[in-house]
Amino acid sequence: MTQATADSATSQALSVATGSERTRTPATVRTAVLHLLRSFGMTSIFGNPGSTELPMFRDFPPDFRYVLGLQEAVVVGMADGYAQATGRPAIVNLHSAAGVGNAMGNIFTAFTNRTPLIITAGQQARSILPFDPFLASAQPTELPKPYVKWSIEPARAEDVPLAIARAYYIAMQPPCGPVLVSIPADDWDRPTEWVEPRVVSTALRPEPGVLAQIGDALDGSRSPTLVVGAGVDRDGAWNEVLQLAERHQARVWVAPMSARCGFPEDHPMFAGFLPAMREKIVGLLSGHDVILAVGAPTFTYHVEGTGPHVPAGASLFQLVDDPQVAAWAPLGTSAVCSIRLGVIDLLARAAPPQRTAPPPRPERTRAEPPLAGERMSVAFALQTLHEVRDPGHIVVEEAPGARSVMQQHLPITRSDTFFTMASGGLGWGLPATVGVALGKPGSRVIGLIGDGSAMYSPQALWSAAQLKLPITFVILKNRRYAALQDFAPVFGYADGEVPQGTDLPDLDFVALARSQGLDAVHVEHAEALRDTLTRALRSNGPILVEIEVA
Known part of the structure; x- marks a missing residue:
């Protein structure tokens, strides 16, 4: 992943150059950290606040934006999508042990996605840590391992800005990934030194x-x-x-x-x-x-x-x-x-002798509409989505049971227009869709999500509604964990045998979306799908389309 300031360069610059020298007024941990984040271009902070984080945000500067998620996994998923979309690291603010624990699934996904995230975790005040206080994290640097590249709780409050700077450079070193800095609540008002960003290039040419x-x-x-x-x-x-x-x-x-x-x-x-x-x-x-x-x-x-x-x-x-x-x-x-x-x-090497082109790949097969009284197939739904969407629309996908069908009927033809999770863990897709839309202002983003996946982090719909982002959420509702049922024969299940805990009846995503402030529509009949998707892709704000599929 490259920074915005180095997109056209031939190397990855791990920090932006410092602008004019700032006036040398006394610094606190809070002002030094905010100055450093501002210098790095990181003025959007993704978070779900807890008590030990509150001191960080006192006198919150007007040029910063706090992006609220209603659960910590949502926060990390949004930051992951934002970082990938912008090509820059994102900063995430979580609560101590409980908040980091809630977020671990998507921290794991960020690690496998190679997404640079700086995670700050609120720790209880240093002055009461010897007394095992309420909401303290007993081993804050060990909790997120092994799915962070580096983690630290600085030995002194005045070392926090230097820890943030080091975290940034480590997060951006290939392979990129998340890092965590645990910060006690009473550190923020302590005096410290200003820290200026440096240019650190780690892009390697091959031997x-x-x-x-x-x-x-x-x-x-x-x-x-x-x-x-x-x-x-x-x-x-x-x-x-x-x-x-x-x-x-x-x-x-x-x-x-x-x-x-x-x-x-x-x-x-x-x-x-x-x-x-x-x-x-x-x-x-x-x-x-x-x-x-x-x-x-x-x-x-x-x-x-x-x-x-x-x-x-x-x-x-x-x-x-x-x-x-x-x-x-x-x-x-x-x-x-x-x-x-x-x-x-x-x-740059001399061109090789001209080689005969291989025969063209066979044409993609077309999905047929359903017969009267039948539900539409996933293939037909995705083929229709492909036909009505613009190739420049960005697809964020978390529908593992439909991925092979998507690969046949929803081809991606442009750079930077497809994102999914590398981890296999669910709960990333909905919030990542929100983060990508934040990071690509003006772009239409399609969140293609399975019904099982959508239930892992549905709070992201609230964030999408509050931010009024141009998102079309497409929920493929097949009322089951399709990937597990389809994969069961590999583990010895007989044909037609359904593994326990893989059916999902009685979910209503239209009601769920509307309860969080989103427009939503249900599609059951194939003949209504094209017009519904066309309107949804032209909506000014976020909208959810629930599609009944076989």
């Missing part, structure tokens, strides 16, 4: 010798293929990867469980989506002699597998910004680097 191996392999390949992951879009490498695929006439697959779109899904070189199963990946990549994973692990699996990780005779290479991912790759050659800089260096 030339390793890059030469990758380039030579691509140039000499008879049938290369690329496997792209979320790192492509995070690092702004969409156009460069497109050029690389066209240069080598390489088929392009999307890596398993990718949380972003890294290649236009209507392009002739686009091949499809790899499943998170070893044997199926090997089968789909069969026939390729060089496999280059770009911004993606090799590979993410969901179930046990056996046999080789790549087809016989194929060589595996990887461009990745995470040394841990490179370390556990089962085979092949990995270059740890900025994805964009690595691809730029590959493109």
